[in-house]
Amino acid sequence: MATTLTALRRQIDSAGDLKSVVRTMKASAASAIGQYERSVAALADYSHTVEQGLGVCLRSAERMSSPTTRLSSRPDNILLRAVVFGSDQGLVGRFNEVVVEHSVTALTQTTSKVWTVGERAHARLIDAGIQPEGRFEVPGSVELITRLVGEILTKIQTPDANAKNETQPTALILFYNRPTAVGYAPVSQQLLPLDANWQHELASRPWPGAQRPEVLDTSVQTLRAFIREHLFVSLFRACAESLASENASRLAAMQRADRNIGELLAALHAHFHRLRQTGIDEELFDVVSGFDALSSSDTT
Template identity: 75%
Template sequence: MATTLIALRRKMDSAGDLKSVVSTMKASAASAIGQYERSVSALADYAHTVELGLGVCLRSAEQRSAQSLALPPPRVNTRMRAVVFGSDQGLVGRFNEVAVEHAVAALAQNESRVWAVGERTHARLIDAGIVPEGCFPVPGSVELIPRLVGDILQEVQVPNAAAEDEGPIAIHDTALTLFYNRPNAAGYTPVSQRLLPLDARWQRGLVNQPWPTAQIPEVLDVSSLTLRAFIREHLFVSLFRASAESLASENASRLAAMQRADRNIGELLQDLHARFHRLRQAGIDEELFDVISGFDALQDTHTTR
């Protein structure tokens, strides 16, 4: 009996310690979600500004018949490049599986070079039959996302839109697609974004985008330098947003997993407490029966005398 009570007590202590760890991870995930969601919200305004600038540059190029961003169709033999965003750590439910399954389904008909963001995603891609070209570590904070963006642009070998000898047309021979999870009311959903090449429909949408004020802007630099700068910012913003949204989704998935674990541990603790009290009460009852039986035996002895 004592051994069983001690074992139950140890299980209850272990479950309590685990519940404390889960509660800490819940708080950490909830806090992280906030900072990534705020960064995505702030970035939306900046992305809109970049799009307005691009539209002005394209409109000015058309009006002045200067070098425009008229995009030729992508080369037939252009090999697609893809970046799949995931996590380095576990306890995120099916977060990595969902992103990888979405990417594998989209890349099934194309010969692609794939890079992974996160060791877990890298392993899932290998299990799915895709050997990634490389693996980038997942940034641990918003401040580290720009470093990841720079590493991706360098490793994936996207032509530098700011280079004088390449010009904006060079990047249209590059096909780059991003696969990641985007947060929503239900948690997250897998999405894909074709980042390159920049197509004519995208250009036309920017050109037709109305300016928000009555003051019509003018591009002072007639050359393509301003245009290249805006394209560079478009690439940066798109990659930054994809990484921030993936991190927000990862922490949302971890928070949901920790909430399920917290609920399961709570139910386990209730069961352990109930078993402990029943077993302890059974032990007390047994001891009382022994005392009563002994008292009755003594009474019988005195009566016989």
Template identity: 55%
Template sequence: MSNSTAGLRRQIDSAADLQSVVRTMKAIAASSIGQYERSVRALVDYKRTVDLGLGACLRTLGSSASRATRRTSATRRVVSVVVFGSDQGLVGRFNEAVADHAIATLGSLPDVPRVFAVGERVHALLVDAGLAPVGRFAVPTSVNAIPPLVGQILVDSQRAGRHEADSQLHLIYNSPASAAAYRTVSKQLLPLDEGWRRTCIETPWPTKNLPEVMGGAAVTLAALVGEYLFVSLFRACAESLASENSSRLAAMERADKNIDELLVDLRGSFHRLRQDGIDEELFDVISGFEALNRPRQRPKGQGAPP
């Protein structure tokens, strides 16, 4: 009995320790979601400023900007695809969902893409699918670590050629859809085609004082395009991290619930086994007491004691 109860006690202690770890991970995931969502909201005003600047530059350049968005050479087009996943597990089908979407998207591209994977887990899934990425990056662990990652992605994606008008840059990542859900999305940042140019030009200036581009519209336009790419990559990374932590929070909540149910079963089994042992010991004591108080039977032929 002691070995069985000792074994159950060890299981209860192990489950309680695991539940403590799970609840700590839940708290970390919940706090991480907040910082990434705040960073996305903070980008809204900055992105609007960049869009206004792009519109002002494009209106100043006029038709010359339209010619810049057309393919100007017969060189091979550079197609880069950045896939955002996770380094750590316990996120459900987070990496599988983005990898499946990436495989379907890459299969529809006319040119052979150069794939960059952000996250060890999604990198392994892409390799297993026969799409070996040319670059692999670690997932940022905080908002402050996102800008260096974005800068490195932009540098590495230009090694085969600069981001010219005819190059392509695609982003594939999970974006928050609700409290604990996400959806896999893909965005094409490049090329800067006529539709993009028209959208920027049609963005209205917020005041009656019209802007004036200083230092040359072409130079300013190139700088603003760089900011446009930076903001888009930053937002994709932050939304992916928010989705990752939302998925981990949901997984930890399910684990916490399962551990609660397991502890109820283990504690019930422990109390039943302990009660069975107590009942058995009490039965032995009562049986012994009755045996001691039972009258002794004397053998035949023997008289009463003197």
């Protein structure tokens, strides 16, 4: 009995320690979610500014018959460059499985080069029969997202030395999880070629001021500069939203773990008290039996 009670007490202590760890991870995940959501909100004003400038450049390019129309073409032999955002750490539920399943269909339908953000998504793409070109580490804070975006842009824009057709048109698409009211959902975003309808919408968007600005410098160079900023903003937002979704998934997993540990602790405490009461009852029964035996011998 003593051994059983000791073992139960150890289980209760271990479950209590694990509950403390889970609560710490819950607090950390909740804090991280707010951090990344605030970064996305702060990026909105800059993104709006970039789109306004890009719209001005597109209007100027249309008047000058710039060859930007090729950015919106989608030939059949296009080379797809894709970035799949996942996680490096576990305890995130089906976070990585969801985004990989969402990306596999598109990646297997055309010639593609894939890079992953996170070791877990990298491994699951390999399991799905897709060999990524490379892997990036998941940034641990908002400050590190900028460095990751720079690494991604440098890598995907580097010409392939082994490419047989250097003039083959390319596209760039992102796969990541986006926060929703009930958790997160997988989404895909095509960055290049620029969507023709989106370009037309930007070019026809009314200017907030009384007089529309004009591009004084070479319009093509200015347009390319705004496109680079558009790529930066889109990649930064995708990474921040993926990190917010990752922490939301981890928070949900920790909440389930906290609830399960609480139920386990309640069951262990109940079992412990039953065994302890049983031990006390047995000891009392032994005392009563011994007293009865002594009383019988004295009477004899």
